[in-house]
Amino acid sequence: MAHAGKPAEASWTGRYPDLGTGLVSYEDSISPEFYELEREAIFKRAWLNVGRVEQLPRKGSFFTKNLDVAKTAVIIARDMDGRVRAFHNVCRHRGNKLVWENTPKHETSGVCRQFMCRYHGWRYGLDGQLKFVLQEEEFFDFDKADFPLVSVHCEVWEGFIFINLADEPSQTLPEFLGPMVRGLEGYPFHLVTERYAYKADLLSNWKIYLDAFQEYYHASVLHSQQQVPSLRSFESGFKAPYYQTDGPHRLVSTGGWKGVPRHLLPRDQMYPIEPNIEAGLMGPWQRPDIPELDPANLPAGLNPGGLDPWSISNFQIFPNFVILVYERGWYLTYQYWPTSHNTHSWEMSYYFPQSQNASERIRHELTAVISKEAGLQDAGTLDGTQMGLESRVIDRYPLSDQEITVRHLHKVTENWVQSYLRAEKAVRA
């Protein structure tokens, strides 16, 4: 019989009746067949973030990106008109990978006027047009204009570069992002460009790591050491005060540990390094002296729950992109790139305003080190979770109201796969 628990109608989860409150299967994270469907249904249809405009500082700047999940690789370039474009990284002549370094598996970046294939020397402009063919006269009925690089839909939103691998995306990028994510518009991302970037190869399905970073139910236990020993809370834990979903995307906001921002805790509730350097997990104690980062000037959509105090808003942008904005004037991003049904390659970037002096740089370093070590704990759960799920000893698992985000991701994933299957069936019928 049911025990007294949280009534659905009084819950975050209850606000979204489609989510239900029942047990959840993670078959979607252990099945090779389901992964094959996700590749088509999700990664070849959704808008995918591949970087930021600061990675393309001038005309001719480019970088490459491997997308194993879509069995392709792309070149992202700023053309001579300053426009950001994307192309499949495949030579039109005989299919060689066009731009690479060391080995075709390695990504690269640089500045150039033309891309030249290493095989037979065909050259393409930054607009994708085929510009030079060696011994062109030897080809038959040949017009260079017929062989441009295959372009990929590419749009920029708030400095974030997105691509879409569909022939014709069913939504524009702003439509896809929707009002909740677009609530970030106006945040001064262009002023927060001091970047620390990390990569990791991880032994789990991509969604399992998304799950590890989209709920805070685990925070008081897995990250118990974030609190000094006297404050550790294995009995009562931590509850995030605000959740929202919009279409395929999710948001969680927090307001500090039990409502107190970290930098305002009494000194004996911190580790000595924090007051010594005046920074910590949540960022430098002092907000940057940048008017655009003053809370009064930030977009309302950044903290849509109106939390006071407010510490973090964690925007989970479907399928595999996260923007997490901190009240102390910095933000981070995560990207999860599947490489198989039970592995993925993961990227994290921290962004701070450019340091004006050594002290600022040192404070950024402390925040980056502490935050990374918390992330290592999150990542430390992954292979164990993947192994447990793959044992298939258990086929349905409970989720609390504090894990609504986990429920939502798996539900949205299922919905996208089902709607893809329906469309395929309709085409075949």
Next chain:
Amino acid sequence: MSDPSGGPLLPAEFADLEPFARRWCLATEPARYAERLNSTMADMEAFYDAAFGRVRDAMAYLDRFPLQELSATQENLLHLVYSLIMVSLPVEVWHQPRVIDSGTAYFDRYLEPAP
């Protein structure tokens, strides 16, 4: 970190930290993280005990110069502070070189600001 002349690695004001300079003036986070995993707690505690109380002095000293125009010894001092940060978590929080419960996870910082 290198000084072919064999002279001091740090600014004269920080001569007391010179014994730690050759080991801990490391320019990148991957190098600092590797050195931490290579170290005993006793190694890190000795460095922490000597350097922790000098961090504020180092910050005040370095702030007198444009960040992008630090001399070699000043940059070494900055890197030494980064290393103090790197050992502070093992010393204050984990009581071991590795992050507790991090399992097999390893993150490679492949891009960072210089200095």
